[in-house]
Amino acid sequence: MDSGKINLSIDSDMRQVQHVGEAVRCLCKHLELADAKPSSVELAVVEAVNNSIEHAYRLQSGNTVDVDFEYDTDSLNIKIRDYGMPMPTSIADLFAEDVSMPDTSVDLDGLPVSGWGMQLLKSICDDVSYNRIQSCNTLSLSFKLSSVSA
Amino acid sequence: MSFETEIKNDIAVLTVTAGRLDANVAPDLKQAVSDIVDGGISRIMLDLKQVQFMDSSGLGAVISSFKLTGQKGEFVICNMNDAVQEILTLTHMDRLFQIYPNAEEGLQKMCA
Numbered sequence: 192m193d194s195g196k197i198n199l200s201i202d203s204d205m206r207q208v209q210h211v212g213e214a215v216r217c218l219c220k221h222l223e224l225a226d227a228k229p230s231s232v233e234l235a236v237v238e239a240v241n242n243s244i245e246h247a248y249r250l251q252s253g254n255t256v257d258v259d260f261e262y263d264t265d266s267l268n269i270k271i272r273d274y275g276m277p278m279p280t281s282i283a284d285l286f287a288e289d290v291s292m293p294d295t296s297v298d299l300d301g302l303p304v305s306g307w308g309m310q311l312l313k314s315i316c317d318d319v320s321y322n323r324i325q326s327c328n329t330l331s332l333s334f335k336l337s338s339v340s341a
Numbered sequence: 342m343s344f345e346t347e348i349k350n351d352i353a354v355l356t357v358t359a360g361r362l363d364a365n366v367a368p369d370l371k372q373a374v375s376d377i378v379d380g381g382i383s384r385i386m387l388d389l390k391q392v393q394f395m396d397s398s399g400l401g402a403v404i405s406s407f408k409l410t411g412q413k414g415e416f417v418i419c420n421m422n423d424a425v426q427e428i429l430t431l432t433h434m435d436r437l438f439q440i441y442p443n444a445e446e447g448l449q450k451m452c453a
Contacts, residue, residue, distance in 0.1 A: 197420045205363075205364050205365055206365060207363070208363065209361055209363065209365075209394075210358050210363075210366075212394065230394070230424035231427065233394065233424075233437070234394075234396060234424070234427075234428065237363070237394075238396060238397055241364055241396065241397075241398065245364075259381075267443045291350040292431075292432050292433045293432075293433070299408055299412065300408070301402075301409075302404055302408065302437075304400050304402075304403075304404045304408070307397035307400055307401060307432060308396070308398075309398040310432070311397055311428065311432065312433060315431070316436065
């Protein structure tokens with residue numbers, strides 16, 4: 192495995208997300224990216240694309256979500272781009288905070304049933320960042336890779 | 342249909358027949374569990390043997406299902422693959438749920 196770039200693009204339809212997820216998993220397996228577990232990379236990309244469709248496009252299909260991969264021997268960098276509403280500050284701010292999962296010993300009623308996606312992203316990826324330039328939202332996911340075994 | 346339900350000794354074994362427990366399937370899981378609870382059964386085993394992938398929407402639906410059965414009910418999970426196990430571990434939900442390697446063992450424990 193040396194280096195390369197691969198670009199995927201899907202419609203902002205939740206039914207399309209599984210296709211990009213499966214493509215990501217196959218890609219990771221094929222490239223044999225050391226340390227980047229295919230199922231974890233798939234989960235991270237699916238969470239990011241779900242976020243674009245849900246928050247940027249308000250679940251409306253007919254818009255574009257781009258997923259760009261760039262990899263070399265040291266890292267796998269994935270950018271998820273949409274052209275919809277900005278990410279809510281309450282979510283974007285999570286990237287600057289430490290990950291803290293809910294306390295499972297608390298009362299059952301207090302356990303959240305949503306909002307796990309961004310916390311999972313932070314747990315899985317080595318680095319996550321968000322920026323908005325003009326009308327383009329970019330969520331950048333980074334995975335560090337060690338040397339690939341022969 | 343993304344689910345199959347079988348009643349065994351007053352325990353509903355709910356099998357997810359979809360390969361992915363994601364945002365498309367999560368609302369149906371919550372509805373399926375709600376229907377079971379409304380039917381008077383509050384002991385549920387969620388069988389994930391056919392699920393290859395679960396995202397945070399699926400996790401939310403599983404937590405919702407757990408809450409629906411309430412403190413008096415019972416909600417257990419069996420047959421998770423490594424990818425599903427990973428998301429429960431990352432979120433510490435593996436500490437909350439009773440998890441069994443297969444349905445037979447889970448039913449045995451629930452009936453004991």
